[in-house]
Amino acid sequence: MPSPLILLGFCLAVTLMLPLLYVVFSAVTADPAVWGRLWTTRVPELFFNTISLSLGVAVINLTLGISLAWILTRYTFIGSRIWDWLLILPLSIPSYVLAYTYTYLLKRGGALEHAWQTIAGPEATFFSPFSFEGAVLVLALNTFPFVYLLARSAFKNFNVSFEEAARTTGANRVTTFFRVSLPLIRPSLIAGLFLAILYVASDFGAVSLLRFQTFTYAVYQQMTGRFDNTAAACLSLILVACAFVFLFGERWFRQRSRFYQTTGRYRKPTPQPCRPFTALLFTGYLVLVFGAAFGLPVLLLIQWTVTSASAGDITPQFFGYVWNSVSLSGLTATAAVMCGIPLAYLACRRRTWAGTFCVQGAYTGYVLPGPVAALAILVLVSQTVPQLYGTILVLLMAYLVHFLPAALQGMESTLQQLTPNLEEASRSLGARSLRTFFYVTLPLVRGGFLSAWILVFVQCMKELPASLLLRPVGFDTLAVRIWLEASEELYQLAAPPALLIVVITIPVVLLLMRKDRT
């Protein structure tokens, strides 16, 4: 007789995996004609677009991430400590909010074009936001902090002896940087890149507003533009298969490239003060990047919010949307932590094959981009419990499948740090396992569990595709409102909910980063 814990974990894992299995099933059993149509009309273009977008974003991310991290870890100048914090803030802007501010900034006859024309002549034009360049720009500005953060910590814990050895044997600064420093931080760069690419490939918000055709967006389009979901399921299957290959690739890559400090001296780099002119140059660069990724969009949002508030557009309905978002996100976060507890326990304390199966099963949501998760839940519910369709429960399930992995990851690592000795001591003194859990384990891990709760809460507040596709009548969330208004180009109306989401997200991003640093 298996323990109740395993049974519970098993039920959870199966519930979380079922949606994916249903998508795979409906794609595999699809009419070959549908596959034929997709292969000839859509798939090559989608592959090309998704890959080129990821590569474009990757190149910009690397350039920005490395240069910013290098400047801020190797030099000190006035304000260099503050930038450390400021450069994380772009992570608090959802991709669709950044995209919609850029559709305004980059539009023909828009502010940026005017500024550009005063420099480059009246005939000069900017690229359209609805293009490859536009999508690359928006997503790169949205994700470069991932690469920056990892490059930064790599540069901080870097042994300068290697560089000094290179310099003493005659290499100049540039050669040293490219031949010694960069290769040494390669593992963290690759980790940051993988994170950014996964984010780009699964992004729905930005590409849908910029109408750049990627797999994730195409799934949504097939779901909303066609009278059956088979084609959407087929595209989903391809996307999920790629995600699996990608994740295994990353794991393999990480295992191959590890660098160790074997012997000898280890010295951390000390930042050097720099000359006023260089400091000015650096500050200018930092202001430019920060302004583009955070400052300018947020200023616009504030301005629009003020206009729309004074025009009386903030109605009682708006607070209804706020309440919808907050209550649903809170509920999902609570559910995620509750479901996470047995799974995290299995992962840390019962390393059997059954336990591993449950935990890995729960992580399936990682490879499901928002529209695919929504599609999966939709298909599953309509086949099994159609009564639930159109209720809040369906949306809750989609959120859970999508965000439980993020919660689980944090909870697992918290529980891992807690030695089983304490629990064993409690058990040996006669407490039952539940009592032990509530009186010994839980008080010790609540900090980690709380941050998992907050993480899921914020993710849900920002969630767009599943909310769009599965929301019940009268249950628009803030994210849905932003998207609906922004896709009509009603900038002012979209601003108040967008600003609110950014404001709620900022402290969370800072909190998570602070934890990361200590």
Place this chain on the structure above:
Amino acid sequence: MRTLFFFLAVMATLSLPSWGYAEDALVVYSGRAERLIQPVLNAFQAESGINVQMLTADSTALINRLQMEGDRTPADVLITNDAGTLERARELQLLQPAADPDVEATIPGRFRAPDNSWIGLSGRIWVIVYNTIMVNPEDISSILDLAGPQWKGRIAIPSAGSVYLQTGVSVIRAAKGDQVATAFLRGLKENAGSLVYGKNRQIVAAVARGEVAAGPVNHYYINRHLAKHPDAPIAPLPTDQGKQGMGVVLNASGIGVTTHTKHLTQAQALVRFLISPKGQRMFADVNKEYPLNPNVTAAPELLPLQNIQVADVPLSRLAQLRDPTMTVIEEVGLR
């Protein structure tokens, strides 16, 4: 810890009653832009005292949703900007037939389903908006002309997701065949380059600024733009007129009462309000669409509909044409 649990429990309980919609509300599934339909619904709510709840989404997605919800659907009426979608809903038996003499007396037969399960509310024609400084309207006789090489880099077009484009292509396919439609789309794609817009409004604005010379749009976006900027150098051009011409593409927005509505009388009240002179006036004056109630005149600045030759493809045929049209559009690779 206890505080945390307490907080979570309070949170969960508080959120329970706010879920979902009020039971007595009339639920409207709408595929139209909220901006174009909300004022009319507000007027209905004010006049009748019936509480209206709206869910806005893509028309096709709404049909999928209705189908999946079956008899549990909360929806009472379906409003879309495309008669083809409504006809599709009728074929799927999602809408209920009605024998309302009022409706039959008000809306002409060609703007209704044969069994009145959907009723047209407002008409729109697919015309070319051109810049009056840059284009001589006599140079264009057919919408197909826009695919010609002389328009390279001079037109803006709607995105593949546009229902108007889909309807237009359906009508061209019905009138001239798939090959002509495919060649037309290839030309449009080539000529427009990156100037593909999601909204008709953007095309009209681009033409008014002189960035492009012309583009295919629904007529009322031109009139709405002119109402705000009377001096804009733009004008509508109905194409394909004359004996040989196929006529302009006409589509209708419309409404249908769902088969499984639980508020039949209220739903019918909404239908009657929307076809009444008061409701129709709003479509005419605010939206600049053609009211389908013949007793209500269109806005004076519009081209009179009776002077325009309209393509001879019944609205109800748009439903069957739709799916193959999507495939044609995808094959050409329009975005």
